[in-house]
Amino acid sequence: MLDPKPFIFDVHLDLSMNAMEWNRDLTQPLNKIRNCEAGLIDKPDRGKGTVCLPEMRKGNVGLCVATQIARYTKQKNPLPGWHSPAQAWAQTQGQLSWYNELERQGELTQICNLKQLEAHIAKWSTNTKEQLPIGYVLSLEGADSMVTLHHLEMAYEKGLRAIGPAHYGPGTYAPGTGTSGPLGAGGPELLQEMDSLNIILDITHLSDTSLDQAMDLFNGTVWASHCNCRTLVPGERQLSDEQLKRVVERGGVIGAALDAWMLIADWERGVTTPASSGVKLSHVVDHIDYVCQIAGNSKHACIGTDLDGGFGLEQSPGDIESIADLQKIPRLLSKRGYSSEDINNIMGLNAVDILRRAWG
Numbered sequence: 549m550l551d552p553k554p555f556i557f558d559v560h561l562d563l564s565m566n567a568m569e570w571n572r573d574l575t576q577p578l579n580k581i582r583n584c585e586a587g588l589i590d591k592p593d594r595g596k597g598t599v600c601l602p603e604m605r606k607g608n609v610g611l612c613v614a615t616q617i618a619r620y621t622k623q624k625n626p627l628p629g630w631h632s633p634a635q636a637w638a639q640t641q642g643q644l645s646w647y648n649e650l651e652r653q654g655e656l657t658q659i660c661n662l663k664q665l666e667a668h669i670a671k672w673s674t675n676t677k678e679q680l681p682i683g684y685v686l687s688l689e690g691a692d693s694m695v696t697l698h699h700l701e702m703a704y705e706k707g708l709r710a711i712g713p714a715h716y717g718p719g720t721y722a723p724g725t726g727t728s729g730p731l732g733a734g735g736p737e738l739l740q741e742m743d744s745l746n747i748i749l750d751i752t753h754l755s756d757t758s759l760d761q762a763m764d765l766f767n768g769t770v771w772a773s774h775c776n777c778r779t780l781v782p783g784e785r786q787l788s789d790e791q792l793k794r795v796v797e798r799g800g801v802i803g804a805a806l807d808a809w810m811l812i813a814d815w816e817r818g819v820t821t822p823a824s825s826g827v828k829l830s831h832v833v834d835h836i837d838y839v840c841q842i843a844g845n846s847k848h849a850c851i852g853t854d855l856d857g858g859f860g861l862e863q864s865p866g867d868i869e870s871i872a873d874l875q876k877i878p879r880l881l882s883k884r885g886y887s888s889e890d891i892n893n894i895m896g897l898n899a900v901d902i903l904r905r906a907w908g
Contacts, residue, residue: 551878551891551892553607554608554875554895555610555669555672555892555896556851556874557609557611557612557895557896557897557900558611558612558803558851558853558871559612559613559771559773559850559899560687560805560853561599561612561614561856561857562617562689562854562857562858563615563647564615564616564617564643564644565617566597566856567646568642568643570591570597570856572584572597572600574599574600574601574650575601575602575655576600576602577600577602578598578600578603581600582596582597585597591858592818592859592860592862593856593862593863596860596861596862597856597860598855598856598864598868598869598870599855600870601655601656601682603870603871603872604871604872605678605680605682606870607870607871607873607874607875608875609682609871609872610680610682610683611659611668611669611672611682611683611684611685612683612685613686613687613710613773613852613899614656614685614686614687615686615687616643616644616689616693617643617689617690617715618635618637618639618640618643618692619636619715620692621717622718625717627717633692633693633720634695636692636693637694637695640688640693640703644686644706647686651681654681656681656682657681657682657683657684658685658686659683659685660685660686660707661907662903662907662908664683665683665900665904685903686707687708687710687711687748687750688703689712689715689750689752689753690712690713690714690719690724691711691712691714691722691738692720694720694721694738697741700741700742700745701741701745709748710748710749710771711738711742711747711748712749712751712752712754713738713739713749713754713762714754714758715753719732720732721735722754722755722758722762723758724755725753725755725784727755728755728757729758730757730761735762736761739762739765739766740765742768743766743767743768746768746907748770748902748906749766749768749771750770751763751772751775751791751795752773752774752775753785756784756791759791769798769799769800769902769906770795771802771899772802772803772852774804774805775787775803776804776805776811776835777789777838779838780835780838781809781810781811781812782813785810789842792839792842796842796843799905801848801899801902802839803850803851803852803853803899804836804852805852805853805854806832806864806865807854807859807863808822808859808864808865809863811827811831811834811865812825812827812831822861822862822863822865822866823866825866826866827865828865828866828867829865829867829873829877830880832865833880833881833884836881840890840894846886846890846893847898849893849898850895850896850898851877851894851896851899874895877894878895
């Protein structure tokens with residue numbers, strides 16, 4: 549029988565970016581956050597956010613991978629970012645301070661080890677969700693803020709448990725989305741140190757060449773926190789069948805992202821809309837199902853929404869109003885023949901099991 553509201557582990561949310569750069573108080577109800585942004589035009593998603601802690605609790609999203617993110621942009625790099633690694637590092641530490649303050653307030657709880665993970669899962673299975681802190685596993689999206697490997701060690705001591713070496717554009721350790729080429733000069737050493745600290749490698753955003761290199765060099769746990777399938781939506785931001793198979797072979801998971809241009813082909817940013825395109829959560833399920841078909845089972849698909857990762861309702865599936873609507877996915881999976889066990893795996897348990905294996 550289908551669980552009326554499965555436990556959800558979202559393996560990619562930019563919570564601190566929204567709090568510190570978008571100036572969103574995520575402890576507040578979503579309508580209040582949207583009202584605070586009425587009339588603002590500095591970002592295309594103003595007034596259209598989908599994520600806040602009350603909506604996460606409403607949707608039984610009890611655990612997430614929450615990011616730190618700060619790009620170092622060298623001269624001639626047109627992307628926004630910080631002009632030195634030291635500034636980027638400081639930005640990530642400000643983001644960490646926000647996470648820590650919400651822990652003090654009882655809104656969040658950091659999950660760094662197996663004991664904390666199991667205790668958190670147990671609480672969410674037996675208690676009233678509205679009163680519980682949401683668990684977060686700290687991840688770094690783009691490693692440019694790692695000034696030295698000593699900074700990586702300091703970050704690990706503060707709870708960092710996963711790193712995606714690249715983001716968009718040219719990076720210090722690896723080229724990211726929109727660029728090509730091999731790992732940067734410091735990339736192999738970064739991967740080696742991540743390996744020694746048992747930090748998870750997130751292959752999201754890596755260029756094809758650097759992804760292959762990273763998978764060859766890195767011996768630890770691997771996941772793709774927010775990636776969809778290139779066969780369904782062409783483009784180097786998605787994973788090819790061969791890349792999907794490599795993640796599966798390593799026992800990793802692939803988190804389905806909800807950014808509309810990654811869900812359907814021919815999306816034109818700023819022009820196409822959810823209404824004009826018909827993009828819906830069923831397209832998310834298309835990508836989840838494709839991963840399951842590649843793997844031959846339901847053990848390697850999970851949810852990595854990237855909701856409010858620089859976009860809002862204007863670039864999300866048309867049948868969601870907030871992150872709580874992730875609870876519509878189980879019924880869509882059930883209609884495609886997925887069992888209750890499969891659905892619980894996909895919505896959260898696969899990613900939980902990755903942490904259990906990594907930390908056990």
